[in-house]
Amino acid sequence: MPGTVGRVPTPSAPVPGAPAGSSATRSGAAAAVLAHPWDSTPLGPPERWDPAVRAVVDLILASPVPMALLYGDDLVLLYNEGYAELIGARHPDALGRPAAEVFADIWHDPGTGQVVERAYRRGESFLEREAVLPVERHLAGTGEPAVFTRGHSPVRDSGGRIIGVLSVAAQTTQLTHQLQSLSDFAAALSGTLTLDDVARVTLRYAINSFDADRVSFAIDEGGNWRLVRRIRGELLDEADERLPPLWRRAPAESPSPVVATARSGIPFYTSDGQPLGETAVDRHDQKIRALATLPLRSSVIRGALAVGYQAPHTWSAAERALLAASAELIGQAAERARRFETQHGTAQLLQRSMLPEQLPDLPRLRIAARYSPGVDGNAAGGDFYDAFLLPTGALGVVLGDVAGHDVQAAARMGQVRAALRALALSDPRPDAVLAGLDRLVASLGTEAGTHELFVTVVFGVVEADREQITLASAGHPAPLIRRCPPDGEPTAEYVEVPPAAPLGLGCRPRTTTVPFPPGDTLLLFSDGVVERRWQDLAAGLDGLRAAVTGASSGDPRALCAVASGAVPGATEDDVAVLAVEHAVRPSRSASMEVPAEPTAPSRVRHWMAAQLTEWQVPEAVVGAAVLCTSELTTNALLHAGTAARVEIDLSAERLLVSVADYGTRGTVTRAQTDTLSSRGRGLGLIEELSDAWGTDPTVRGSTVWFEILIPGE
Incomplete structure (x- = not known):
């Protein structure tokens, strides 16, 4: 019968006349x-x-x-x-x-x-x-x-x-909760896109649902295997979850039980023993006494899930069935993720190969750009940006959007971008450039037999010596300028560019020229930055202006990150941002190539400290910058597994540091990698010590950067 539980111990005592077969002393x-x-x-x-x-x-x-x-x-x-x-x-x-x-x-x-x-x-x-x-x-x-x-x-x-x-x-509460957890697990896996996502969700689910001491996940990678695990009690924070899981590699014939099961496709159960004795990488593995390994059920991918306990454990029929169902869900998600990564990589490589790999490096004009695919992320899009020097010595900047999210849209984007640069190098006047592009787009539409070729673009000429910008637009959102007067608070205003139709529709562009003194930053952006479903466009524009106004500095990279996240909510469109800052004084920069070696973070710290000390950077800034750079370098080596590049840029107002890797699945020199970093917790440290930080994807990897403001005199 049900009731309310509350254990009431009764002192043990000899009981006369106890039933046969009972102990005379009970508690x-x-x-x-x-x-x-x-x-x-x-x-x-x-x-x-x-x-x-x-x-x-x-x-x-x-x-x-x-x-x-x-x-x-x-x-x-x-x-x-x-x-x-x-x-x-x-x-x-x-x-x-x-x-x-x-x-x-x-x-x-x-x-x-x-x-x-x-x-x-x-x-x-x-x-x-x-x-x-x-x-x-x-x-x-x-x-x-x-x-x-x-x-x-x-x-x-x-x-x-x-x-x-x-x-x-x-x-049967535990089994009931496990079944409910299995349903939640399936829902979480349905939202995963990459194998990193699948691994993150799998480890979190298995360690909690099965109340396990150790969980691991293996997946094939050509002739070898990738393994990732989670240990009970391992401290993880939000920053950890944003980073890729810490994968380890194993050879094709590894004796590891999870790899053996992935190879054979046969489940393996040990109730008591030392199943990881021969392959243990640390004391956590050595303590495991009970282990279950289940193959992933997929026709195109091989892998396995392993769940272990530090105490003997009997694997019940219900538990085995639950493990098998979990492995089947993981296999389906891993198969989808493998297909997505293949398609996504091709589409993004096509997209980014049509964007400039290097932006101009000028003494008084700092330039940064950012491109992010829409929600799907599985198709090439038509957003593009460019920045290049003109024969006059001025800087040409452009940001545009070709309608569509397919290979054809990306190809047309490449044609428009190449034609715009050619036209600008011949005649840099913005109205003349867009008029020429209008004829090109109309011709492309006629050739394709369609009148639905929709292209918007904004083009500007930045003349730092004359402290002005000349802009023209063809149906594109108006640029934003962040004004930063020497004796006042920053403000942001949209440039009133004369309106014109999109390209290919008889565009008759007109120009406008606005002041661009030192301290100001120009921001060009695509409509994916401000447009959200079920939200008025004016609200998005107001949100962007407020975010740019409240930014900690006018640094282009920081403003690109601020602009990309200024309007809450997911967007189904691509996001492209280009920012140009007219620096008050020329900045100083330096860079260092970092090999994928365990000693690299130490070398970066010494180089960084020496360089910033030579530049007479305040001691407090030096200490924070060196610590943050060391964390970013370590994370790049661990998670990307490739060499990295550290760049520092110092202006009168701020210190900007970026760490770029060249891939996501290289090999780190094996030497106590577990002691190299605090992993995601390092990003929490960077958030505390810096004034702004962010991540930018690139063609060959990703870049993580941070900015520290220089205190005034």
Whole structure:
């Protein structure tokens, strides 16, 4: 019967007249049962119990499963320790009392007293596979009600007469929660795109759902294997989850159980032993005594999931079935991720190969750009940007959008970008350049037999010596300028560029010229920055202006990051941003190529400290910058596994540091890699010590950067 749990220990004591087969010394509920004055109940004194009743009582007291005997017409209660925990505060007063009195509050509820009485009166057994009982929350292990499988069976004496009911309640809460967790797991896997995502979700689910001490995941990679694991108690924060998992490599014929299962496709279970003894990489692996490895069920990818415990563990049929279902879900997700990564890599390589690899490096004009694919991320898009020097010595900047998210849109984008640069090098006037592009796009539309070729673009000429910008637009969002006067607060304003139709529709562009003194920053952006479904465009434009105004500095890289995240909510469009800052004074820069070696972070720290000290950077800034750079370098080596490039740029207002890697799956020199870094927690440190930081994807890898403002005199 259900109740409220609260264990009430009873001191152990010798009990005269104990039933046969029982220990004379018991504790808890068993001692209370044996010490109870049964002679005042319908059961009578223990020495006169029917042998069949005595056998049932022995069974109840020896069982760890909650069990109770409800004896006689009054259904008097006798139960064990497990049942005492189940009924809680009703114990020990419930012993020897009629069940209808003990559970008066729920006895007449459907499925409670009536099923017990039916088992007693009619001799009908009763089984309920999922009973939600109002027991203490600690029995369930969560804040939800515990779930039990319970049964009631008639008990007969030696003469075959029904004299009571045996009630058994087996808690199945954990299995119920695991099944619910499996549903949540499937939902989480459905949102994964890459194998890194699959690994992250898999490790988090398995360690929690199976309450495991160690979980690992292996996947094939050509002739070798990639492995990643998680250990119980491993501290992970939000920054860790943003980083790729820390994969390890294993040879094709590795003896590791998870790799062996991935190769053979045969599940492997060990209940007690040292399954990782030969392949243990540290003490965590050495402690594992029970291990289950399940192959991923996929026709195009090989892999396996391993779940381990530090104590002996019997793998029940239900648990094996749950593991098999989990492995099948992982296999399906891994297969989707492998296909996505292949398609995504091709599309992004095509997209980025049509964008400039290097932007001009000028003493007074700092330039940065950022491109991010839309929600799908699986197709090439038509957004593009460019910045190049003109024959006049001025800087040409452009940002445009060719409608579409396919290879054809990317190809047209490449044509428009190349034609724009050619036209600008011949005649840099923005209106003349866009007029020429309009004729080209109209021609491309005629050639393709379509009038739906939709191209918007904004083109500007930045003349630093004259402190001005001349702009023209063809149906594109107006550029934004962040004004930073020497004696005032920063502001941001949209440039009032004369409107014109998109290219190919008879565009008649006109120009406007605006001041661009030192300290100001120009921001060009695509509509994916400000447009959100179910939101007014004006709200997006206002949000972008507010974010740019409140930015910590006018640094182009920082503003690109600010602009990309200025408007909340996901966008289905691509995002492209280009920023140009007119520096107050020329900046100083330096760079260092970092090899993929364990000693690299130390070399970076010494080089960085020496360089910044030579530039007379304040000591507080030097210390913070060196620490942050060391963390970024270490993370680049661990997670990308390739060499990296560290760049520092110092202006009067700020220090900008970036660390770029060249890939995502290289090989790190094996030498105590676990001690190299605090992993994601390093990004939390950077967030604390810097004024701004962000990540930028590139064609060959990614770049992580941070900015520290230089305190005034």
